[in-house]
Amino acid sequence: MCLSIPSKVTKIDKERNVATVDTMGVSREAGLDLMEENDVKIGDYVLLHIGFVMNKIDEEDALASLETYKEILALMDEEDRQRAILEDDECPNRGQ
Amino acid sequence: MEKNITLSMGNGGEENNDLIKNIFYKAFKNNILEKSEDAAILTTAGKIAMSTDSFTVSPLFFAGSDIGKLAICGTCNDLAMMGAKPKYLTIGVIIEEGFSTRDLEKIVKSMKKELEINGAIIVSGDTKVMPKGTIDKLIINTTGIGEITQENISSNNITSDDIILVSRDIGCHGATIFCEREGIDLSSDLKSDCASLYPIIKELIDSDINITALRDATRGGVAAVLNEWAKQNNICIEVDEESIPVSSEVFGVCEMLGFDATALANEGTFCLAISKDQEQKALEILKRFNQNATTLAKVTSSHNQKVVLNSAYGTQRFLDTPTGELLPRIC
Amino acid sequence: MSLELKNLYDDFRDANTIKALAKLIDKEAKKLKKTINIMEVCGGHTHTIMKYGLPQLMPDNINFIHGPGCPVCIMPKHRIDHAYTLALRDDIILVTLGDMIKVPGSRGSLQDARAKGADVRFVYSPMECLKIASQNPDKKIVFFAIGFETTTPMTAALVNAVIKKDIKNIFFHINHVTVPEVMVELIDSRDEHIDSYNNQIDAFLGPSHVSVISGAKIYDKFPTKYNRPVVVTGFEPVDMMEGVLMIIKQFTSNRCENEIQYNRVVTHDGNLTAQKLINKYFEKVSLFKWRGLGNVPDSGLKLKDEFCAYDAEIKYKDILPKSEIEDHKLCICGDILRGMAHPNECTIFGTACKPNKPMGSCMVSSEGACAAYYKYGNLIKG
Numbered sequence: 101m102c103l104s105i106p107s108k109v110t111k112i113d114k115e116r117n118v119a120t121v122d123t124m125g126v127s128r129e130a131g132l133d134l135m136e137e138n139d140v141k142i143g144d145y146v147l148l149h150i151g152f153v154m155n156k157i158d159e160e161d162a163l164a165s166l167e168t169y170k171e172i173l174a175l176m177d178e179e180d181r182q183r184a185i186l187e188d189d190e191c192p193n194r195g196q
Numbered sequence: 197m198e199k200n201i202t203l204s205m206g207n208g209g210e211e212n213n214d215l216i217k218n219i220f221y222k223a224f225k226n227n228i229l230e231k232s233e234d235a236a237i238l239t240t241a242g243k244i245a246m247s248t249d250s251f252t253v254s255p256l257f258f259a260g261s262d263i264g265k266l267a268i269c270g271t272c273n274d275l276a277m278m279g280a281k282p283k284y285l286t287i288g289v290i291i292e293e294g295f296s297t298r299d300l301e302k303i304v305k306s307m308k309k310e311l312e313i314n315g316a317i318i319v320s321g322d323t324k325v326m327p328k329g330t331i332d333k334l335i336i337n338t339t340g341i342g343e344i345t346q347e348n349i350s351s352n353n354i355t356s357d358d359i360i361l362v363s364r365d366i367g368c369h370g371a372t373i374f375c376e377r378e379g380i381d382l383s384s385d386l387k388s389d390c391a392s393l394y395p396i397i398k399e400l401i402d403s404d405i406n407i408t409a410l411r412d413a414t415r416g417g418v419a420a421v422l423n424e425w426a427k428q429n430n431i432c433i434e435v436d437e438e439s440i441p442v443s444s445e446v447f448g449v450c451e452m453l454g455f456d457a458t459a460l461a462n463e464g465t466f467c468l469a470i471s472k473d474q475e476q477k478a479l480e481i482l483k484r485f486n487q488n489a490t491t492l493a494k495v496t497s498s499h500n501q502k503v504v505l506n507s508a509y510g511t512q513r514f515l516d517t518p519t520g521e522l523l524p525r526i527c
Numbered sequence: 528m529s530l531e532l533k534n535l536y537d538d539f540r541d542a543n544t545i546k547a548l549a550k551l552i553d554k555e556a557k558k559l560k561k562t563i564n565i566m567e568v569c570g571g572h573t574h575t576i577m578k579y580g581l582p583q584l585m586p587d588n589i590n591f592i593h594g595p596g597c598p599v600c601i602m603p604k605h606r607i608d609h610a611y612t613l614a615l616r617d618d619i620i621l622v623t624l625g626d627m628i629k630v631p632g633s634r635g636s637l638q639d640a641r642a643k644g645a646d647v648r649f650v651y652s653p654m655e656c657l658k659i660a661s662q663n664p665d666k667k668i669v670f671f672a673i674g675f676e677t678t679t680p681m682t683a684a685l686v687n688a689v690i691k692k693d694i695k696n697i698f699f700h701i702n703h704v705t706v707p708e709v710m711v712e713l714i715d716s717r718d719e720h721i722d723s724y725n726n727q728i729d730a731f732l733g734p735s736h737v738s739v740i741s742g743a744k745i746y747d748k749f750p751t752k753y754n755r756p757v758v759v760t761g762f763e764p765v766d767m768m769e770g771v772l773m774i775i776k777q778f779t780s781n782r783c784e785n786e787i788q789y790n791r792v793v794t795h796d797g798n799l800t801a802q803k804l805i806n807k808y809f810e811k812v813s814l815f816k817w818r819g820l821g822n823v824p825d826s827g828l829k830l831k832d833e834f835c836a837y838d839a840e841i842k843y844k845d846i847l848p849k850s851e852i853e854d855h856k857l858c859i860c861g862d863i864l865r866g867m868a869h870p871n872e873c874t875i876f877g878t879a880c881k882p883n884k885p886m887g888s889c890m891v892s893s894e895g896a897c898a899a900y901y902k903y904g905n906l907i908k909g
Binding site for chain 2: 125126
Binding site: 145150163165 | 624655798
């Protein structure tokens with residue numbers, strides 16, 4: 101039972117204990133029954149599952165993951181560049 | 197006129213005549229209709245195309261459209277997909293007893309507006325009223341005749357010389373209808389893409405584009421069209437996944453409910469198969485109507501009768517015709 | 528850089544990142560001494576694997592085994608028959624989530640019941656039941672609750688609302704199941720008729736959102752007691768590629784641990800508020816039969832005795848079918864789920880058993896291994 105998607109909190113109705121969340125231009129109300137009082141704030145990124153906020157998304161951890169992927173890509177590009185140079189050096193047609 | 201439609205208005209008597217005169221004839225007036233004959237006498241030039249469709253959409257009014265506009269677009273678009281200019285339409289209406297007369301007037305007004313866009317007229321019609329509870333509010337049937345302006349447009353003619361374009365971003369109608377359903381409670385700026393396609397087809401034909409095939413992506417979405425074409429022509433259609441145009445709102449709905457945009461219905465979006473050398477010219481024309489028009493797929497023979505999706509990172513999968521009722525995925 | 532919503536979708540699906548991780552997986556897998564079979568338990572993971580063609584990116588010594596990740600697929604026939612029976616009663620409105628209505632029991636599916644005139648409704652959120660109940664005061668609303676730990680707290684929230692607002696016409700048929708128990712069953716069955724010792728599962732990709740609720744702590748026993756590494760992984764393709772890489776690295780560095788890849792939402796302890804809500808209203812049943820797998824001890828949930836007034840299984844016990852119904856004897860779903868057989872080794876795959884006419888749990892929902900193979904055909908590696 102996994103379909104749960106990242107959304108951004110745009111409104112909070114404390115009386116009804118409901119948040120309004122937006123997913124790429126589509127909004128819906130989401131119950132806050134599974135979150136501690138005052139834990140969720142406007143602007144937070146949360147996971148939405150069947151009409152409820154399931155948990156908050158830790159922005160720092162998300163950004164850290166994305167940073168790691170950027171580093172992997174940079175390393176990969178560097179390796180490809182090195183390999184291209186090596187293949188070029190070993191090309192039998194070179195220097196003729 | 198009464199506030200609500202009564203059973204007697206479908207009986208062929210005076211109330212029926214009043215209904216027809218005050219609502220239908222008033223909106224659709226033209227020389228043929230006003231003759232009030234049992235059947236319309238028509239003249240056409242050359243080959244004609246003919247199509248029929250019935251409309252049962254619920255809710256009747258939704259963002260961007262209503263059942264009336266849909267009823268005209270649906271049949272006129274089917275004609276346009278054969279390269280025919282819509283000319284004459286009939287309309288059959290079955291109304292539930294108690295239906296709001298004002299709503300009926302609104303729907304008929306929408307139909308009138310859409311007829312004007314297509315340059316078509318209503319030449320014959322029928323109204324019936326059913327007892328309350330026996331049908332769900334309103335059913336409309338439209339049948340249309342159009343004059344062929346470019347011959348040999350056929351879904352059976354597609355070969356590996358062709359490429360496939362799509363006229364705009366996909367899935368808007370299906371996503372809109374689903375959002376407006378009871379209990380889904382999603383709000384957005386989403387609108388149905390319901391629109392008449394003949395103006396675009398006319399532009400393509402007038403610009404000397406030689407069209408191989410056209411099909412509007414209604415129920416079953418773009419996935420259904422591509423699969424039909426692959427099977428009918430015994431070809432493989434290969435789609436670059438990255439090129440499929442989807443708006444962010446439709447993307448949001450698909451994410452939330454677990455849908456695939458290619459499986460969602462459209463009512464104003466079509467696929468176009470043309471020879472490769474005409475790609476740029478055709479795209480330029482399509483983009484004048486919607487910036488999101490794009491080249492969608494090529495024709496190969498790698499897996500005949502199948503549609504293949506190529507990802508941006510080197511993997512492939514089949515895109516199948518959607519089956520069964522569209523239900524939100526929970527997993 | 529500041530985080531935008533778009534990043535949470537696009538960047539975890541980025542093509543170049545996927546390609547780069549594929550290269551790293553390839554490199555690391557060369558150090559392995561044997562083939563590794565990785566089971567994903569979560570239906571969402573199976574869906575990602577199939578949709579993004581991840582098996583095509585794997586080296587030959589990495590295989591996926593598709594676990595029983597879909598609470599719709601594993602619903603035993605006789606419990607669907609319960610729903611069918613309740614739905615056909617004139618005074619009941621049967622409410623459930625999404626694709627549950629398509630699954631056939633022994634008399635038909637809830638969709639079939641609806642075609643016969645039953646009032647069956649699917650909802651996006653269980654809280655919709657409150658609206659349906661107030662609009663239909665003379666009817667009884669029975670919520671057929673399904674799902675793993677991800678969805679259980681939402682049912683608990685509905686139970687909470689029903690009790691707080693003193694609503695008299697909502698009842699619950701509880702079919703919630705838990706994941707770690709079935710993971711144990713697959714590798715160490717307590718059923719003497721099942722030979723699980725030939726299972727091929729070497730490691731688990733822990734479910735994304737079950738773990739958000741329950742915390743990664745529920746998998747602690749797999750490395751320690753069963754010598755199986757677990758990496759709790761997100762469901763985007765980049766997440767899954769990273770999760771696979773982390774598993775391979777455990778093998779190449781001789782580690783066996785419970786790790787979290789999906790750390791932007793999963794913690795070791797999980798969502799304690801949600802857990803409290805679940806524990807307030809539910810308790811374990813000793814036996815729940817999973818379709819295709821048989822009885823999985825301690826894997827099912829029921830309403831606690833003090834809330835029995837809301838339990839539809841108790842209220843309607845006189846009319847609910849009691850006998851359990853086995854799947855067809857040619858169905859080998861149990862072996863497929865343990866990685867001991869492939870869908871195309873099943874004699875009825877694609878013939879008597881198809882997505883629109885499923886005979887066993889692996890074909891029932893689009894996440895099932897057989898349904899995925901049927902749909903994606905020979906483009907899938909292996």
